[in-house]
Amino acid sequence: MVETMKKDSWLTLIYKIPSEPSSKRVALWRRLKGLGAVYMQNGVCMLPKTDRLIRQAKLIENDIIGMGGEVLLLDATAMDAGQQERVLERFTDERNDQYREFIGQCEAFEAEIAKEFSKNKFTYAELEEEEAELQKLQRWLEKIRALDFYDAPLSSEASAWLDKCEALLDGYAQRVFEEQNPNP
Structure with a gap:
């Protein structure tokens, strides 16, 4: 609620x-x-x-x-609209800073998945590791959202990045399953 x-x-x-x-x-x-x-x-x-x-x-x-x-x-x-805007700006700036940091970690996740593809490293152990990283990203975004009281502008971009990371992991998992079970 x-x-x-x-x-x-x-x-x-x-x-x-x-x-x-x-x-x-x-x-x-x-x-x-x-x-x-x-x-x-x-x-x-x-x-x-x-x-x-x-x-x-x-x-x-x-x-x-x-x-x-x-x-x-x-x-x-707030005594006037200008004061109100300054306070709201402080809240949204702090959340945007957190969203930027989150997006940076999503970019790192994307690079890690790309590295695994380039090395043809399709193992269950690596998949488990990447799954754990994705879960960290999911929990982190939930924490930021819980503190985003005034809908910071980068919220939707952060959500899109998380969706992208989830899709990347799905693609990687599919490849791991294909490599580990070549004759299903």
């Missing part, structure tokens, strides 16, 4: 935590990024305002206090 999000209202988390141990600072950053937060500056991030993210932000607020930190969790609304 996809939650509806207003495009002019967000949660803003402003925090300060002790610099040591740094592992707590890194864990907090990862947790916030894992929710899809965009950082406006150090210690200031924004999230779409949804029921789920409000709950998660409240849990994070408690954790920051438990670390001996300071935190403000605010409801932020």
Whole structure:
């Protein structure tokens, strides 16, 4: 179920935590990024305002206090269309960066399949390895999509690349089956 999000209202988390141990600072950053937060500056991030993210932000607020930190969790609304556009741009830019990285890995997958064809390497072991790589790509794209709150432009290109990778693996698998079982 996809939650509806207003495009002019967000949660803003402003925090300060002790610099040591740094592992707590890194864990907090990862947790916030894992929710899809965009950082406006150090210690200031924004999230779409949804029921789920409000709950998660409240849990994070408690954790920051438990670390001996300071935190403000605010409801932020864009003052005008320009402000709204800048915030939405930050969210879509971050997702597009992730989609670009994903597409790069799809290109690498395509090159790997081409290499196997050029070497005539059609084994079950190689097929299993390529299948595992494709599954990683599928899970990765699901994770990006889950954080793509505002439909970043590269979403459809990333989906097309995944479809292409799936088709490439299907073609490779067919060839492996033909080579391994020449007389079906």
